[in-house]
Amino acid sequence: MSTPATASVLVVDDEPDLRTLYELTLLREGHQVVSAQDLAQAREWLTQRRFDVLITDMRLPDGLGLELLRELSTSQRTEKCIVITAYGSAENAVEALKTGAFDYLTKPVDLKQLRAAVSAAQQSQRHVPEALQPGSAADGPRPTITPTAEPRSAPPPPAGVRALACIVGDAPSIAQIKGRIEKVATSMAPVLILGESGTGKELVARAVHECSHRAAGPLVAVNCGAIPESLIEAEFFGVRKGAYTGATQDREGYFQAAKGGTLFLDEIGDLPLAMQAKLLRVIQERRVRPLGGVQDEAVDVRLVSATHRDLAALVKTGEFRQDLFYRLNVIELRTPALRDRREDLPELTHALLQRICDETGQPVPRLSAAALQWLQSRELPGNVRELENLLQRALALSSGHTIGPDDFGDTELDTIPASIESPSQVDPCVAPTQPSPGIPTDLQTYLDQQERLVLLQALKETDYNRTAAAARLGLNLRQMRYRIQRLGIAMPSDDNDAG
Numbered sequence: 001m002s003t004p005a006t007a008s009v010l011v012v013d014d015e016p017d018l019r020t021l022y023e024l025t026l027l028r029e030g031h032q033v034v035s036a037q038d039l040a041q042a043r044e045w046l047t048q049r050r051f052d053v054l055i056t057d058m059r060l061p062d063g064l065g066l067e068l069l070r071e072l073s074t075s076q077r078t079e080k081c082i083v084i085t086a087y088g089s090a091e092n093a094v095e096a097l098k099t100g101a102f103d104y105l106t107k108p109v110d111l112k113q114l115r116a117a118v119s120a121a122q123q124s125q126r127h128v129p130e131a132l133q134p135g136s137a138a139d140g141p142r143p144t145i146t147p148t149a150e151p152r153s154a155p156p157p158p159a160g161v162r163a164l165a166c167i168v169g170d171a172p173s174i175a176q177i178k179g180r181i182e183k184v185a186t187s188m189a190p191v192l193i194l195g196e197s198g199t200g201k202e203l204v205a206r207a208v209h210e211c212s213h214r215a216a217g218p219l220v221a222v223n224c225g226a227i228p229e230s231l232i233e234a235e236f237f238g239v240r241k242g243a244y245t246g247a248t249q250d251r252e253g254y255f256q257a258a259k260g261g262t263l264f265l266d267e268i269g270d271l272p273l274a275m276q277a278k279l280l281r282v283i284q285e286r287r288v289r290p291l292g293g294v295q296d297e298a299v300d301v302r303l304v305s306a307t308h309r310d311l312a313a314l315v316k317t318g319e320f321r322q323d324l325f326y327r328l329n330v331i332e333l334r335t336p337a338l339r340d341r342r343e344d345l346p347e348l349t350h351a352l353l354q355r356i357c358d359e360t361g362q363p364v365p366r367l368s369a370a371a372l373q374w375l376q377s378r379e380l381p382g383n384v385r386e387l388e389n390l391l392q393r394a395l396a397l398s399s400g401h402t403i404g405p406d407d408f409g410d411t412e413l414d415t416i417p418a419s420i421e422s423p424s425q426v427d428p429c430v431a432p433t434q435p436s437p438g439i440p441t442d443l444q445t446y447l448d449q450q451e452r453l454v455l456l457q458a459l460k461e462t463d464y465n466r467t468a469a470a471a472r473l474g475l476n477l478r479q480m481r482y483r484i485q486r487l488g489i490a491m492p493s494d495d496n497d498a499g
């Protein structure tokens with residue numbers, strides 16, 4: 001097997017000049033390179049020996065480069081494939097990734113990106129025991145690619161195993177998503193995570209990152225719905241000193257901060273249209289230009305996006321760009337709603353209690369059978385987040401070593417005071433009781449509590465329609481969502497943004 005610095009590479013391109021250029025570039029990096037001018041020659045090489053990386057042009061005289069990818073996949077070979085596509089050909093790039101390409105490059109190929117892609121592909125090759133490696137050069141060339149007994153990938157690294165373990169549950173839908181995370185983690189293909197609020201989309205994004213060869217790099221998580229529109233471009237692409245009054249120094253954007261790692265775009269469905277166009281350009285060109293900058297910078301991130309909204313429906317209504325959707329949705333992962341995996345509730349409850357107590361340093365109480373039954377009887381439309389909130393509340397209210405059904409009290413949505421104006425209705429720890437108005441001992445907590453009550457009342461009165469509740473309070477939907485998230489308000493349904 002190659003040392004980490006040296007990869008064995010097969011380059012397939014019918015243009016002799018380009019072949020030479022790629023070969024020289026990679027040889028200079030210390031890689032071992034052989035080349036082929038068409039599919040037939042490439043197949044011959046592949047029957048003779050194993051490579052770390054295969055770089056192939058999309059269009060070849062005797063067929064499409066994708067045929068090689070399919071053959072390698074059928075034969076369970078582990079070569080990482082990089083496909084070179086024509087400039088602006090989004091369909092080809094997406095098809096290549098869906099066929100299992102590790103990455104793609106667009107023509108004219110930037111040699112720096114070529115080097116980076118080969119090195120990333122090489123790093124993502126998991127260690128395979130020498131004995132399992134196929135393809136000694138003993139046999140002569142044969143026209144088909146040799147299947148091997150080699151598994152497609154070894155188990156994920158320890159951080160990946162830990163991240164997967166954080167996704168609690170044994171339901172088939174959870175087992176399936178974990179399996180898919182492991183499978184997709186080793187490619188550069190963009191991942192789109194879909195699922196209701198509170199179903200663990202962020203946990204899934206983290207697991208994709210931790211299982212990937214980019215795990216040593218940063219994971220930068222961005223809530224696209226919470227950034228004020230006027231700041232969004234600077235936040236994503238960075239700012240050069242002097243770009244505007246107040247820009248007194250260069251500042252990195254999310255793309256720069258995530259270099260070598262993963263950029264997690266949460267609530268991607270809330271990205272304004274103008275920003276969608278800019279994001280698309282960055283994905284296509286793999287370059288960003290900071291605000292006020294004169295030079296583009298190469299982008300080296302893997303994109304993982306998530307949303308609780310129906311992106312395909314947003315595409316239909318023109319709220320989300322189809323071309324961007326197509327680009328982000330190369331690999332789709334769906335997190336199941338809690339109601340569709342009720343069997344996981346006991347295990348989840350136990351794991352969440354353990355986690356909350358670890359964080360607060362308190363002993364883990366026992367959950368009585370009646371308490372578990374009480375939880376089982378709830379609808380829990382806010383999914384695992386709602387379960388977590390309920391347990392937190394029960395822990396705060398329970399006095400003994402056991403949590404009983406009474407410790408859950410009334411659910412918060414049932415206990416909104418008739419009038420939100422009376423401070424006597426709020427927690428006495430943070431607000432003074434009547435008749436003396438006094439002053440709260442923790443102003444921020446007091447204000448948060450007041451804001452929470454106002455929001456809950458507005459939501460309740462509008463049947464939990466965020467748009468209507470926001471209008472009642474003189475807020476826009478973006479501001480409303482931000483507040484709901486900041487204050488951890490569990491919503492009964494995810495589809496109530498409209499009208």
Ligand SMILES: Nc1ncnc2c1ncn2[C@@H]1O[C@H](COP(=O)(O)OP(=O)(O)OP(=O)(O)O)[C@@H](O)[C@H]1O
Pocket residue numbers: 166167168169195196197198199200201202203204266307308335348351384385388
């Ligand atoms: N399968 C799970 N196992 C353990 N904890 C979970 C699981 N799913 C969700 N959680 C916990 O529930 C809470 C909400 O999860 P997370 O933030 O990942 O949800 P989300 O789908 O991203 O929600 P939103 O769409 O509102 O951002 C977190 O504290 C998370 O750790």
